[in-house]
Structure formats: C-alpha cells, structure tokens
Amino acid sequence: MATVIETPLSVIGQPQRRIDGPLKVSGGATYTSDVDLPGMLHAVPVCSTIASGRITSLEFAAAERMPGVRAILHRGNVGKFFRISGNSMDTGYVDEARPPFDDDVIRYYGQYVALVIAETFEAASAASAAVKVGYDVTPHDVSDELTLKDEPKVESERGDAAKAFDSAAVKIDETYVTPVETHNPIELHATVAQWDGEGYTFYETTQAISNHQGTLMQMLGLPKEKVRVISRYLGSGFGGKLWMWPHSLLAAAAARHTGQPVKLVLNRKMMFQNVGHRPVTQQRLRLSADAGGKLTSLRHDYANHCSLLDDYSESCGETTPMLYSTPNLRVTSGTVRRNVGSPTAMRGPGAVPGLYAVESAMNELAVKLDIDPVELRLMNEPRVDESTGLPFSSRNLVECLRTGADKFGWSKRTSAVGSMQRDGLTLGWGVGACAWPAIRFSADATVDLRADGTARVVCGTQDIGTGTYTILAQLVSAQTGLPLDAIEVGLGDSALPAGPISGGSAATASLIPAVSDAARAAVKIVLEKAASLEESAFKGAKPEELAFSEGRVHRKGEAALGGVPFAQILQAAKMHAASGNGSAKGGFDDPLKKKYSIYSYGAHFAEVTWQPEIAQLRVSRVVTVIDAGRILNPCAGRNQIEGAVVMGVGMALFEQTHYDSRNGAPLNNNLADYIIASNADTPALDVTFLDHPDTIFNELGARGIAEIGLAGIAAAITSAVHHATGVYVRNLPVMIEDLL
Numbered sequence: 001m002a003t004v005i006e007t008p009l010s011v012i013g014q015p016q017r018r019i020d021g022p023l024k025v026s027g028g029a030t031y032t033s034d035v036d037l038p039g040m041l042h043a044v045p046v047c048s049t050i051a052s053g054r055i056t057s058l059e060f061a062a063a064e065r066m067p068g069v070r071a072i073l074h075r076g077n078v079g080k081f082f083r084i085s086g087n088s089m090d091t092g093y094v095d096e097a098r099p100p101f102d103d104d105v106i107r108y109y110g111q112y113v114a115l116v117i118a119e120t121f122e123a124a125s126a127a128s129a130a131v132k133v134g135y136d137v138t139p140h141d142v143s144d145e146l147t148l149k150d151e152p153k154v155e156s157e158r159g160d161a162a163k164a165f166d167s168a169a170v171k172i173d174e175t176y177v178t179p180v181e182t183h184n185p186i187e188l189h190a191t192v193a194q195w196d197g198e199g200y201t202f203y204e205t206t207q208a209i210s211n212h213q214g215t216l217m218q219m220l221g222l223p224k225e226k227v228r229v230i231s232r233y234l235g236s237g238f239g240g241k242l243w244m245w246p247h248s249l250l251a252a253a254a255a256r257h258t259g260q261p262v263k264l265v266l267n268r269k270m271m272f273q274n275v276g277h278r279p280v281t282q283q284r285l286r287l288s289a290d291a292g293g294k295l296t297s298l299r300h301d302y303a304n305h306c307s308l309l310d311d312y313s314e315s316c317g318e319t320t321p322m323l324y325s326t327p328n329l330r331v332t333s334g335t336v337r338r339n340v341g342s343p344t345a346m347r348g349p350g351a352v353p354g355l356y357a358v359e360s361a362m363n364e365l366a367v368k369l370d371i372d373p374v375e376l377r378l379m380n381e382p383r384v385d386e387s388t389g390l391p392f393s394s395r396n397l398v399e400c401l402r403t404g405a406d407k408f409g410w411s412k413r414t415s416a417v418g419s420m421q422r423d424g425l426t427l428g429w430g431v432g433a434c435a436w437p438a439i440r441f442s443a444d445a446t447v448d449l450r451a452d453g454t455a456r457v458v459c460g461t462q463d464i465g466t467g468t469y470t471i472l473a474q475l476v477s478a479q480t481g482l483p484l485d486a487i488e489v490g491l492g493d494s495a496l497p498a499g500p501i502s503g504g505s506a507a508t509a510s511l512i513p514a515v516s517d518a519a520r521a522a523v524k525i526v527l528e529k530a531a532s533l534e535e536s537a538f539k540g541a542k543p544e545e546l547a548f549s550e551g552r553v554h555r556k557g558e559a560a561l562g563g564v565p566f567a568q569i570l571q572a573a574k575m576h577a578a579s580g581n582g583s584a585k586g587g588f589d590d591p592l593k594k595k596y597s598i599y600s601y602g603a604h605f606a607e608v609t610w611q612p613e614i615a616q617l618r619v620s621r622v623v624t625v626i627d628a629g630r631i632l633n634p635c636a637g638r639n640q641i642e643g644a645v646v647m648g649v650g651m652a653l654f655e656q657t658h659y660d661s662r663n664g665a666p667l668n669n670n671l672a673d674y675i676i677a678s679n680a681d682t683p684a685l686d687v688t689f690l691d692h693p694d695t696i697f698n699e700l701g702a703r704g705i706a707e708i709g710l711a712g713i714a715a716a717i718t719s720a721v722h723h724a725t726g727v728y729v730r731n732l733p734v735m736i737e738d739l740l
C-alpha cells in the first residue's frame with residue numbers, strides 16, 4: 001500500500017499490560033459458565049460406567065419424577081445430528097467425529113449415554129445420578145503398552161539410517177515413554193445454547209469460534225448464518241478447547257427440545273473423560289555418531305494410542321528431521337486403538353513428547369561420547385533444513401544454547417554423576433533444545449477510525465488468555481500512533497470477520513498482516529479525505545504527500561504535533577468513521593513453507609537438587625532462551641514461556657493420568673489426585689528472548705511463542721536428574737521410586 005506511516009512502531013516490543021486485565025481481576029469479564037439467560041435450564045449428562053460394551057436398558061422413571069426435571073434426552077429422542085464432511089480445518093474439524101447417542105455401543109468410560117435437563121444444576125445432577133443404565137459388558141483395553149499391528153508410516157527418510165547405525169562407532173538405542181496427560185485449565189468446558197426456532201446462539205469455551213461454527217452448522221444441518229458462536233473470555237484450554245466436543249451438540253439438542261436456553265458445564269471428572277487428552281507415546285530412538293560426536297544416523301519410531309473410532313496421531317516426529325544435521329534419518333509413526341475418548345492436541349502437540357525423546361537421546365549420546373551436551377548440539381547444527389533442503393527463514397539455536405549456557409553458568413559443570421554439591425544438596429544440571437513450527441492461518445479484520453478520536457478493531461478470533469486483546473490494540477496503535485486506551489477491541493464472536501484459531505502458537509502471526517492492512521486502509525481513507533476537503537489545511541496536497549502519526553494527519557517530513565487530529569478531518573467530512581479491511585492468507589499449505597523452513601527455537605538449562613537422605617528431588621532453577629523472532633509484547637510473551645516451563649516441571653515430575661484396569665476409567669480424575677506443578681514446585685525462572693525479527697514470515701518479524709516453552713524442558717530435567725543421581729528415567733514422570 002502506498003500510504004506511508006511515519007509512526008515509529010514503539011508500541012511494538014514494549015511490555016504492555018493487558019487491556020482486559022482490570023476487567024478480569026475485578027470479575028467483570030463474563031466467561032461462558034457466567035452466562036445467565038432468562039428462562040435458562042441446566043443440563044447434566046449421564047456418563048457410561050463401563051469402557052466397552054452395549055447399552056441394554058435405560059431406566060428414567062425415578063429420575064423423571066424428581067423435582068425440577070424437564071426432560072431426559074437419549075438416543076430415541078435427541079433428534080438428528082449429521083456427520084461432518086471432510087473433517088478439515090477449512091470447513092470444520094473435530095477429534096471425536098461420532099455424534100453423541102449415535103448408537104448403543106460404548107467405546108470408552110464416561111461416554112455420554114443420556115442427558116438430564118432440569119430447572120437447576122442441582123436438580124439435573126441429582127436426576128442424572130438416578131438414571132439407571134443396563135450394559136452388556138465386553139472386554140476393554142486401556143493398557144499403555146503399545147505394539148503396532150500395522151506397518152508404521154514413514155514420515156521422513158534420507159540416506160540409509162539402518163546401515164549407518166549398524167556400522168557406527170558410538171550408538172544409543174533407547175525407548176522413551178510419556179503417559180496420558182490431561183488438560184486441566186481452571187475453566188471447565190461449557191456451552192450455553194439458545195435456540196430461537198430457526199437458529200442458535202452458542203456461548204462456548206472454544207479456542208476456535210470459526211471452526212466451532214463450521215462444525216456445528218454441519219452437524220446440526222443449518223446454514224452458517226443460523227449458528228453464532230460467542231467466546232469473549234477463556235480460562236485457558238491448552239488445546240483441549242480447540243475442537244468441538246459432543247457436549248456442545250447435546251446442549252444444542254436440549255435447547256431445541258425444550259425451546260429454552262440450556263447451560264451445560266462439564267465437571268472435572270468429565271474433563272478427564274470426554275474432552276481429549278495427550279495420548280500415551282512410546283518412542284524408540286536410535287542415534288549413532290562417529291567418535292568425534294558427528295551424528296551419522298537418527299531413527300525415531302514412535303506410536304501413540306488413539307480411540308476406537310478416530311485416528312488422532314501425536315506427531316512426535318514434527319521437528320526431528322530438521323533439528324540436527326545427519327546424512328541418514330528415518331522417522332516412522334503408528335497408532336494403537338484403545339478404549340479411551342479421543343486424544344487431542346495438548347500444548348505443543350507432537351513436539352513436546354517428541355523432543356522429550358529426541359533431546360533425551362542426544363543427552364544420553366553425549367554421556368556415551370563423553371562430550372558436553374551443549375557442544376554435541378553445536379557440533380550437529382545444520383546449515384539448511386536437511387529434510388527439505390530449504391533455507392531457514394531465521395534460525396538462532398546456536399545463540400540460544402550459547403546465551404543460555406552463559407546465563408546459567410554451564411562452564412562450571414563437572415560431568416561426573418553426583419560431582420556437584422551446594423548447601424549439602426547434590427546438584428544436577430541438564431540441557432534440552434526446542435523447536436516449534438511457525439504457523440499462520442488466514443484472518444480477516446476491520447479497523448474503524450472513529451470521529452470521536454478513538455479506534456475500534458474487530459476480528460473473529462478469541463483470546464485464550466495469552467493476550468490477544470492487547471496484541472490487536474498494539475497492532476492498531478503501531479499503525480496509527482493512538483494510545484492503547486483509545487482503541488476498542490472486539491473479538492470472540494463468529495459474527496465478526498473470520499479470524500484464526502488460538503492454537504499452534506499461530507494467532508499473533510496470523511493477525512499481524514490482516515490487522516496492519518486494515519489499519520492502513522482506514523488511515524488511507526482519512527488521508528484521502530484530508531487532501532480532498534475544501535476547508536482542509538491540506539487542500540491541494542496529494543494523499544501520498546501526507547502522513548498519519550500520533551493520531552494526526554500532517555505533511556510528510558513535518559512533526560505530527562503540527563498536524564490535524566484525524567477526528568477533526570472525519571468531523572469536517574461528516575463521517576462517523578473511516579473503515580478499513582484487511583485480509584491475510586495462511587494455513588498448513590502456506591506457500592511460503594515451500595520456500596523456507598520456518599521455526600522458532602530455544603534452549604532450556606535446568607538445575608535439580610537431590611537430597612538422597614530424604615529422597616527429595618526439586619527443580620531449583622531454569623534458564624530458558626527463546627528465538628521466536630520479534631516479541632511484540634515481552635510482558636505477555638515472558639509469561640507464556642514461564643507458564644510453559646512450570647508445566648514442563650509438571651510433565652517431568654508429576655503429570656500422569658492413570659486408567660483403572662478393572663473398568664477403564666481415568667482414575668485420578670480430579671485436581672487432588674492429578675498432580676500439576678504448583679507455586680511451591682516452581683523453580684527460579686530466567687527467560688530471555690533473542691531479538692532477531694523474522695521478516696520473511698511477516699512485516700513485524702514475529703513468530704509464535706507459547707507452545708515452544710514446553711518442548712525440550714522435560715529432557716533438560718531428566719538429564720539433570722541423571723547428572724545428580726546416575727539414574728536415566730525414560731518413562732515419565734520421574735518417580736522417587738525410580739531414584740532409590
């Protein structure tokens with residue numbers, strides 16, 4: 001666009017407080033389960049208590065007689081749901097494709113078998129417990145031993161990895177296992193469905209309102225304009241809220257059936273059963289090197305469990321083919337069906353368990369070679385993406401490792417197990433590198449510059465809690481020079497121009513081009529008006545001779561302060577607003593990815609303390625350096641990485657969903673028994689961002705930041721545990737029993 005913006009992009013890269021912060025801390029932000037509509041009813045599902053079999057009877061008599069009960073839905077009266085077609089992110093994607101109550105077959109514990117609708121949540125809960133379900137039980141399988149039945153799929157291959165491995169001087173061959181992990185955002189999944197006789201409004205806990213709309217319209221058999229999805233605030237999701245789950249359809253059916261709005265909020269137990277989890281992964285790593293430490297082969301053969309009907313694959317090999325230089329490589333994958341609800345994306349899907357394995361194997365190879373693990377990585381740094389031959393858009397892994405080592409004090413490390421002590425504790429130091437693909441999705445946005453001197457930006461994306469509201473305001477501020485508090489942000493409504501998912505750490509990179517273009521288009525309108533107005537100070541000037549900064553129109557080369565506030569120009573032109581649209585393309589088939597290999601990178605350095613006398617293990621200190629291009633808001637950005645590192649402590653030491661072998665139920669299905677890292681477990685955190693803008697990816701040079709922070713950290717911690725204790729744990733989480 002010809003319009004020149006003279007505003008320095010000062011608001012970009014500055015730590016900005018969240019513009020929605022005051023609303024959230026004062027309780028003014030309305031989350032889905034806060035929505036309260038006149039005449040609203042409450043729905044509570046009845047969940048199966050077996051993991052495999054068939055429903056033989058449903059007895060409702062007692063439940064129906066209970067006070068406040070309005071209706072009970074089941075296979076016989078739920079109404080029609082349609083199958084989604086294509087199951088693609090372009091039109092609507094789900095991980096559990098079977099509509100609820102579709103048949104009488106039970107395939108996992110907790111599967112919905114009926115739905116009670118009542119005047120209060122308490123009445124619905126009590127009646128739900130009074131529904132009697134008869135089953136014909138068949139054997140289930142929830143075991144975590146994964147043996148592939150079919151030939152694995154080859155995901156990436158170069159050279160002859162088997163041959164190189166067989167003849168190598170130094171090699172390791174180990175299998176790493178990660179358990180089922182369950183998303184536990186504090187905000188439970190919820191749907192409030194309102195049916196007006198022709199169409200729906202859904203209040204949803206979703207990381208993807210556009211996709212949610214696309215899925216619901218297909219499965220309910222309605223045109224797009226009859227399905228509106230609203231998600232103003234989210235209490236996080238970690239990927240569990242990316243795709244629609246069957247409870248949304250049940251809420252829709254309940255609203256249709258009763259003609260009244262219906263709220264359905266999952267309980268914590270259902271969070272473990274019905275809305276996805278990270279699957280068990282089993283990953284065999286075979287690495288070989290010459291005596292000097294140069295990798296001669298890398299093999300990564302992994303499997304994950306999936307449900308009986310859906311094909312979720314945890315892409316553990318996501319970054320394996322490009323992370324290190326090696327002439328011979330082979331990555332394969334496979335899935336094994338279990339009686340579990342469908343797995344789904346969980347923070348850093350693929351790369352997080354994948355890099356736990358790859359980086360652990362690198363650390364074990366370093367031990368075998370007696371080479372410093374940082375040096376081993378530096379030695380195997382590739383010059384191009386060897387999986388594709390493409391150049392990197394920007395890759396600074398070496399600087400991440402060097403900077404991190406420096407900040408951590410890595411040069412003081414002595415490599416012998418148990419050789420480092422402090423204050424009577426044994427220290428362990430470990431390292432892990434990380435990478436995450438930079439992704440961008442298509443986005444549309446509108447920016448209005450309004451005659452009252454304020455601006456409004458709208459985009460049908462959502463803020464999962466990471467700071468998208470603030471980023472949208474920053475992007476408009478960067479183009480107009482308006483302060484953040486003069487910029488209203490609208491998102492979280494599918495009636496707005498379609499926006500990206502809050503997933504894949506891709507939202508910001510998707511929004512940059514669309515919002516920046518929309519703001520420039522609005523500015524251009526103002527400049528054209530300024531030049532054409534009879535009364536204007538700029539009469540006779542060409543629009544391209546004018547500039548817009550600090551909210552003012554002025555001649556190029558002259559100070560903004562001497563210019564005219566844009567509001568005056570709009571008022572003189574009798575316009576309420578100058579409205580600009582912006583649109584950006586993206587997706588997994590992004591043509592830019594055919595020219596460049598585009599990833600973010602990082603390195604974690606972890607310190608553990610080990611006290612063998614009382615078997616106490618703690619992560620005491622983590623230094624993380626991230627190369628994610630330009631960081632638009634270091635405040636929110638640092639917060640993302642700190643949160644990810646804390647989650648990484650949980651992944652390494654605590655998180656694991658156990659299944660009861662007797663009935664196939666997720667056993668530790670609550671926040672008391674499913675252990676996540678708490679404040680007391682949080683180490684001293686030191687997060688550094690390298691500042692190397694990736695302008696090949698977008699004009700501001702920003703890639704994604706969030707998920708990468710969880711990749712590689714578990715390997716750094718388990719390597720530190722080995723350094724302290726001599727025990728290499730390859731089956732997460734590290735249990736104290738492993739170390740005794």
Ligand code: MOS
Pocket residue numbers: 207237238239240242345346347348349502503504505707
């Ligand atoms: Mo993230 S698992 O893409 O929400």
